[in-house]
Amino acid sequence: xxxxxxxxxxxxxxxxxxxxxxxxxAVDVCADxxxxxxxxxxxxYDLVILDLMLPGLPxxxxxxxxxxxxxxxxxLILTAQSQVxxxxxxxxxxxxDYLTKPFAIEELLARVRVLLRRGSGEAxxxxxxxxxxxxPATREVTRGGRRVELTTKEYALLEYLMRNAGRVLTRxxxxxxxxxxxxxxxxxxxxxxxxxxxNKIDRGQDRKLIHTVRGSGYSLKAE
Amino acid sequence: xxLRVRLTLWYGTALALILVVFGGALYAVLTHGLxxxxxxSLEGAAAVAVRAVEKHGIGPxxxxxxxxxxxxxxxxxxxxxxIFSPAGxxxxxxxxxxxxxxxxSPTALASALNGQATFESARFQDGSTFRLLSVPIRxxxxxxxxxxxxxxLQPIEEMLHRLVLVLLVSAPIALAAALGGGCFLxxxxxxxxxxxxxxxxxxxxxDLTQRLAVPSTLDEIGRLAATxxxxxxxxxxxxxxxxxxxxxxxxELRTPxxxxxxxxxxxLRRPRPAEDYRLVxxxxxxxxxxxxxxVDELLFLSRTDLGEVAxxxxxxxxxxxxxxxxxxxxxxxxEHGVQVxxxxxxxxxxxxxxxxxxxxxxxxxxxxxxxxxxxxKVEIALVRESATARLSVTDQGIGIAPEELGxxxxxxxxxxxxxxxxxxxxxxxLSICKWIAEAHHGRIEVQxxxxxxxxxxxxxxxxx
Numbered sequence: 001x002x003x004x005x006x007x008x009x010x011x012x013x014x015x016x017x018x019x020x021x022x023x024x025x026a027v028d029v030c031a032d033x034x035x036x037x038x039x040x041x042x043x044x045y046d047l048v049i050l051d052l053m054l055p056g057l058p059x060x061x062x063x064x065x066x067x068x069x070x071x072x073x074x075x076l077i078l079t080a081q082s083q084v085x086x087x088x089x090x091x092x093x094x095x096x097d098y099l100t101k102p103f104a105i106e107e108l109l110a111r112v113r114v115l116l117r118r119g120s121g122e123a124x125x126x127x128x129x130x131x132x133x134x135x136p137a138t139r140e141v142t143r144g145g146r147r148v149e150l151t152t153k154e155y156a157l158l159e160y161l162m163r164n165a166g167r168v169l170t171r172x173x174x175x176x177x178x179x180x181x182x183x184x185x186x187x188x189x190x191x192x193x194x195x196x197x198x199n200k201i202d203r204g205q206d207r208k209l210i211h212t213v214r215g216s217g218y219s220l221k222a223e
Numbered sequence: 224x225x226l227r228v229r230l231t232l233w234y235g236t237a238l239a240l241i242l243v244v245f246g247g248a249l250y251a252v253l254t255h256g257l258x259x260x261x262x263x264s265l266e267g268a269a270a271v272a273v274r275a276v277e278k279h280g281i282g283p284x285x286x287x288x289x290x291x292x293x294x295x296x297x298x299x300x301x302x303x304x305x306i307f308s309p310a311g312x313x314x315x316x317x318x319x320x321x322x323x324x325x326x327x328s329p330t331a332l333a334s335a336l337n338g339q340a341t342f343e344s345a346r347f348q349d350g351s352t353f354r355l356l357s358v359p360i361r362x363x364x365x366x367x368x369x370x371x372x373x374x375x376l377q378p379i380e381e382m383l384h385r386l387v388l389v390l391l392v393s394a395p396i397a398l399a400a401a402l403g404g405g406c407f408l409x410x411x412x413x414x415x416x417x418x419x420x421x422x423x424x425x426x427x428x429x430d431l432t433q434r435l436a437v438p439s440t441l442d443e444i445g446r447l448a449a450t451x452x453x454x455x456x457x458x459x460x461x462x463x464x465x466x467x468x469x470x471x472x473x474x475e476l477r478t479p480x481x482x483x484x485x486x487x488x489x490x491l492r493r494p495r496p497a498e499d500y501r502l503v504x505x506x507x508x509x510x511x512x513x514x515x516x517x518v519d520e521l522l523f524l525s526r527t528d529l530g531e532v533a534x535x536x537x538x539x540x541x542x543x544x545x546x547x548x549x550x551x552x553x554x555x556x557x558e559h560g561v562q563v564x565x566x567x568x569x570x571x572x573x574x575x576x577x578x579x580x581x582x583x584x585x586x587x588x589x590x591x592x593x594x595x596x597x598x599x600k601v602e603i604a605l606v607r608e609s610a611t612a613r614l615s616v617t618d619q620g621i622g623i624a625p626e627e628l629g630x631x632x633x634x635x636x637x638x639x640x641x642x643x644x645x646x647x648x649x650x651x652x653l654s655i656c657k658w659i660a661e662a663h664h665g666r667i668e669v670q671x672x673x674x675x676x677x678x679x680x681x682x683x684x685x686x687x
Contacts, residue, residue, distance in 0.1 A: 008642065009478055011506060015485040022492070053474070055639035080477040081470075101481035105488040 001116055001160060002026040002044060002177045006036030006062065007051040007078070012101070016049065016078075019105050020112070023139075024156035026180035033057030040066055044176055045073055047115055049108075052079040052090065060093050067094035074115035078103070113137060116163070127162040130222035132201060132209055134162050141201075148200050153178070157193050158201070161210070161220040170217040194218055226416075227409045234405040239398055246390040253386065257379040258354075262342055264302075265356040269340070269372040271296045272304055273360055276368055287315050303353075307369040309336075314368070325373060327357065335359035335369045344376065352376040415444040419451065431459040471635035475517055475650065479510035513647065520651040524634065527658050534662045535576040538686065541612055542568045544581060545603050552588045552601075560597030563588065566604035571612035572686045575663045583659040584614065586652045587679050591618035593648070594641065594677070607685065611665075615680040623671040631669065632657045656681075 003020055007013040008031045020027045028045075030036040033054035040048050040062070048066075052059035063075055074096040079086070082100040090098050096118070097111050113136045117125060127134040131144045139155060141148045150158065156178045161169065171190050179189070194210065202208045211219045275294045291298040297317070303325065304317040311327045331341040340358045347353070353373045360368040415438055422435045434455065435448040483506075490503045526532050549565050556563040573580075584603070591601040599619040606613050621640050623631060630636045635650040642648075660667040660681050671677035 009482070011482040011510075012478070012485065015482070015489050019485075019489050019492075022489075055642055080474040080481070082473075083470075101477050102484040103481070105485055105492070 001046045001156070001163070002028070002180065003047045003049060003112070004036070004040055004045045005029045005049045006033065006040070006054065006059065007031065007049070008054050009051070012051075015105075016108070019109065023109055023112075024152045024159075024178075025112075026156075026177055028180070031055070033059060033062050037062045037065055040073075041069060041071055043071060043073075046177065047073060047112060048075045049112075050075055050077050050095070052077060052081055052086075060090065063090070063093045063095060074118065076111060076115060078108070110137070127159070127165075129162055129165050129209060129220060130207060132162070134159060143201055143205065150197075150200060153193060154197055154200070157190075158197055158220075161197075161218065164220075166219065166221045168213045168216050168219045174217065227406065227413050230409040231402055231406045234409075235398060235402045238401050239394075242394045242398065246394060249390070250383065250386060254379075254383055257382070261354050261374060261376070261379065262356070265342070265354060265372050265374060268296065268299075268302045268304075269356050269358045269370055272306075272370045272372060273358055276306060276360055276370060287317050290315070291317075301374055303373040305371040305373075307332075307357075307371060309366045309369070311369075325353065325355065325371065327369065327371060331355070331357040331371070332369070336366055338366070352380065415448070419444075419448055423451070426455055431455060431462055468634055471650070472517075472521060475635060476514060479514045479517075482510050483507050513649070517649045517651070520649055520655060524651060524654060524658070527662075532662075534579060536574045537577070539573055539575050539577045539580055541571045541573055541580070541605055541614060541683075544577065544584060545605050545614070548581065548584045548588055549603055552585070552592065555589065556592050556601065559592050559595065560599075561592050561595045562600045563592065564600060564602050566602045566617075568605045569607045569612075571605055571607055571614075571683075573612055573663070573683045574686050575683070579659045580663070583656050583681060584616070586656050587616040587681075590648075590652060591616050591620065591677070591679075594618065594620035596620065599676075610685050610687070612683045612685055613680055614683065615678055617676065617678040619676040622673040622675055622677055623669070624673050625671075628669060628671060632667070 003025050005013055005016050005020075005027060007016065007029065010031065013029045013031065017027045017029050028039065030039055031054075033056035035056065036048075036050070036054070037057060039045075050059045050063060054062070059077065059079070063077070066075070075094065076097045076099060077090045077095045078099050078101065079090075080101045087098045087100075096115055099108060099111060113125075117136065125135070125137060127136070133142045134140075136159065141150055141155070141158065157174065160174065160178050174190050194212075198210050202210055207222065209220055209222060211221065213219050271294050272290075275290045275297060278293075279290065287297075287304070297304060300319050302317070303320045304315070305313055305320070305325060305327075306315040307327050308314055311332050313324055316322070316324070325345070325347075328341075328343060328345070331343060334341040335357055336359075338359055338361055340356060343355050343357075345353050345355055352375070354376050355371055355373045357369055357371045359366050360370060419435050422433055426433045434452050437448045437452065438445045441449075486503045486506055490500060523532070545565055545568055549563055552563050588601060588603065595601060595618050601619075602617045604615050604617070606615075623638060623640075627638045631638065632653050634654045637648060637650040656679075657667050660683070663683050665681060665683035668680045668682065669677060670680075
């Protein structure tokens with residue numbers, strides 16, 4: 001899952017980035033409204049965290065322009081402006097959520113999970129394909145009721161695959177969303193990690209869930 | 224008691240008093256006039272009777288008709304005539320008395336003996352009242368006859384009675400009508416006041432966007448409403464300013480709080496190496512310093528607002544101050560790769576508070592260094608121009624856009640470029656500089672070109 005943080009206060013942006021990275025999201029930070037709009041419009045983000053008071057272009061204008069251009073990824077406004085009318089203005093402009101500073105890190109992470117869940121049509125807070133279950137809140141993964149232990153990267157890769165279950169995901173898409181990298185030489189690493197995942201999830205199971213799509217990439221689905 | 228009722232009551236009381244005085248006076252004047260008129264007519268009748276009696280002399284049993292035949296004025300029905308002998312005995316009587324005697328009073332008889340006429344009023348047992356005039360007739364100084372002329376007072380008494388009735392009935396009606404009318408008029412006159420009260424109540428409840436409807440006629444009420452509106456508009460503006468100020472203040476304080484809270488929470492999420500904790504604590508201290516600076520500056524500004532900051536008025540050598548500040552700021556300049564220099568310096572004695580003036584200059588130079596690019600130059604200069612000292616700080620930094628020049632002295636206002644360039648500013652420094660300059664009866668000016676630099680000039684009056 002790739003998240004764009006548009007925030008001009010360097011220290012705030014920095015700890016948000018670290019917190020999100022610890023949750024194995026891929027994070028980009030931008031301190032300027034106009035540049036942030038450019039990045040968000042390019043469209044390879046699953047979520048945008050947006051400050052309102054920004055140099056370059058006010059956050060509210062960034063949001064309005066995104067929505068006018070039919071860019072529909074979830075947007076969470078994160079600002080020091082706590083008046084009700086500001087919140088209403090932000091939500092009406094197309095924001096999906098509004099959090100005021102100072103905020104609790106855990107709350108920010110929970111709201112991020114909610115917004116990402118909404119994007120993937122998942123209802124109960126857990127992702128489930130066949131008997132494979134992933135809980136983003138606890139970061140627990142089970143296959144057929146049996147606990148599966150994953151490393152941070154393996155988890156991030158699995159979550160991305162499960163949120164996009166049924167779709168064919170190219171190696172470069174995976175690199176961008178999971179590793180925050182976009183060069184092709186990285187694809188070897190992806191193949192390695194997909195193999196790790198296969199060993200932990202599909203090995204010894206009758207029904208394989210992770211499929212290689214020859215010449216394209218990978219797909220996770222129940223057949 | 225509402226003003227409307229009070230006005231009406233005052234008005235009613237005044238009118239009632241006027242009516243009473245007027246009615247009383249009318250009654251008195253009319254009574255007096257009518258009496259007088261009756262007395263005059265009695266005198267006329269008595270004169271005729273006296274002439275008649277003197278002409279004929281009074282024989283015994285001279286019938287009244289004979290007298291009346293010669294003096295027809297005596298035969299009027301509303302006058303009675305009696306002629307008495309000096310002893311007080313009736314000798315002749317007009318027929319309209321119907322043989323009812325009116326006795327001659329002892330007073331009248333006594334006056335007659337002295338040769339004087341007497342007016343008197345008499346009331347009889349049947350309730351009728353008479354006005355009587357008794358006139359003595361004398362021959363050679365001896366009383367020979369007394370002529371008594373009378374007339375009933377009943378007509379004028381009836382008339383006066385009716386007047387009283389009319390007054391008693393009409394006065395309350397007039398008073399009631401006047402009260403009603405007065406109340407109506409007071410109500411009409413005060414209705415705009417009522418509207419103003421209601422609008423003012425809504426405004427008092429916190430809705431400062433309300434305005435009073437100003438009547439098109441510019442009378443007292445209209446002027447009152449216009450004055451009110453003017454006042455409310457200014458209140459609204461200063462409230463808006465205050466809200467903006469406190470919103471800005473809370474925003475500026477929230478940012479360091481957000482950093483402290485966020486970094487601490489993040490650090491506590493899992494065990495980390497000691498170095499990580501050290502970094503968090505360092506950052507926390509940095510943010511606490513920032514908050515302390517903001518709070519100090521806010522307190523200072525609010526004390527200036529309350530007029531609690533005293534400014535000394537002692538001789539200050541600005542030229543010495545310039546050199547001092549240069550030396551102090553040279554270190555900061557080196558850190559930023561900026562050269563702090565002093566240009567031409569004229570001796571410029573001013574009266575003021577050296578500490579505050581130093582703070583002012585330090586602030587300006589600090590800004591100049593912060594917004595300069597490495598390799599840039601900051602120059603402090605002091606020149607005399609007529610009766611002023613012009614203390615200027617010139618940099619080759621990022622500059623300020625023309626549309627932002629007017630606002631940089633506003634509290635918490637920071638240009639986007641300033642925010643991006645130097646994160647540590649509080650947005651209050653220039654507000655404080657402006658206050659210090661003005662507290663010294665001077666002013667602060669700024670010229671700037673984006674990308675080329677700015678010059679801040681403090682203009683202070685020289686000691687005369």
